[in-house]
Amino acid sequence: MAIATNLLQASASEWALVRRDPSEDIFGVQICGAYPDSMTKTAQMLCNEIDVDFIDINCGCPIDLVYQKGEGCALMSRTGRFQHICQGMTSVMDIPLTVKIRTGIYDDKNIAHQLVPKLRDWGVSMVTLHGRSREQRYTRLADWKYIDKCSRLADPMPMFGNGDIMSFEDYNFARENSNVAGTMIARGALIKPWIFTEIKEQRHWDISAPERLDLLREFTNCGLTHWGSDTQGVATTRRFLLEWLSFLHRYIPVGVLERVPQKINERPPSYFCRNDLETMMASSNCGDWIKISELLLGPVPDGFSFLPKHKANSYQ
Ligand SMILES: Cc1cc2nc3c(=O)[nH]c(=O)nc-3n(C[C@H](O)[C@H](O)[C@H](O)COP(=O)(O)O)c2cc1C
Known part of the structure; x- marks a missing residue:
């Protein structure tokens, strides 16, 4: 996800977010913005400058700072402007435009079912619906019943459902009880990135701690390739690793589950883990996440501190 105005202002760090890795066989960029002119210009630049398969509009972000600027979730209640954004963007794009939305802004007032058919008529190729309102956060x-209702109104446009999928059973439930064309997985993929293998193979994987450390090592290597292995590259890789560890520690090994x-x-x-590494990986203590980062990236600089940015890492 990148901020449209930052891309337009040629921010190097924002453009680094939309750089495709050769291993990514399908690659989409989500942009966040509030105005038809800047969103259209951004879509045009992305199509011209990078190798991208689809562009998505962020219409789900609940954060106050974003919402007050009329971006993210705020677009859901500004249909006139939203229509101009979608039509402006599709007029300059030769790849599909997709949109990510929530059920609505307020808890007791779902509006997605009114918006989904409009998005289809405005030329959007696919919508992903997160089954919660802005007010509800996590x-x-x-609400998968409501996701199902909206997916039926989307026809023939495909609609994906999103929310709370953490196992192949959750995935099967979502597919069997709704008309969605597919699902999107966020926290489940951060907490256990092997969830896609589990879904494909329809099994629970009792992955070992060393195997999980190998995944972290692979992530770290990708980070250093992407951001560079100089001091700044190591610092950026560490920051992303620590954000990820703030989710990863919530994984409970299959072998210790009742x-x-x-x-x-x-x-x-x-609960008790089966070895020291597994115990350290299950720790909710920031200090332990820093220790794991040191196993992979060397010692942190003096005075280093870390506070996770995303509140969704905790239980609600
Ligand atoms: C760390 C984190 C970052 C996220 N960033 C975005 C984002 O940039 N754009 C977006 O549309 N949703 C974002 N989301 C929301 C997710 O896409 C998803 O809608 C939400 O987490 C519910 O799905 P889940 O239950 O599978 O986590 C983010 C979620 C998390 C946990």
Whole structure:
């Protein structure tokens, strides 16, 4: 996800976010903005400058700072402007435009079912619906009944559903109980990136701690290739690694669970892991995440501190 105005102002760090890695066989860029002219110009620049398969509009971000600027979730209630954004963008794009939305802004007032058919008529190729309102943030479970209702109104445009998928069973439930064309997985993929293998193979994988460390090592190597292995590149890689570890520690190994699968909203009682590495990976203490980062990237500089940015890493 990149901020449209930052891309237009040629911010190097923003353009670094939309750089495709050769291993990415499908690659989309999500942009966040509030105005038809800047969003259209950004779409045109992205199509001209980078190798991208689709562009998505961020219409789900709940953060106050974004919302007050009329961006993210705020677009859901500004249909006139939203229409101009979609039509402006599709007029300059030769790749599909997709949109990510929520159920609505307020808890008791779903509006996605009114918006989804409009988006289809404005030339949008696919919509992803996160089954919660802005007000709700991550409290309570996503409303898959409502996701199903909206997906039926989207026809023939495909609609993806999003919310709370953490295991192949959650995925199967979503597919069997809704008309969605596919699902999107966010926290489940951060907490257990092997979830896609589990879904494909329809099984729970009792992955070992050294295997998980190998995944972290691969991530670190990709980070250093992407941002460079100089002091700044190491610092950026470490920051992204620590943000990720703030989610990863929520994984409870299949082998220690009394009942599989782990559910996204269930906070476990304290439990014993099977070895020191697994114990360190299960720690919710920031100091332990820093220690894991040191195993992979060397010692942190004097006075280093870290506070995770994303509140979705904790239980609600
Ligand atoms: C760390 C983090 C970053 C996110 N960033 C974005 C984003 O840039 N754009 C977006 O549309 N949604 C973003 N989301 C929201 C997710 O796409 C998703 O809608 C939400 O987490 C619910 O899905 P889940 O239950 O699978 O986590 C983010 C979520 C997390 C946890």
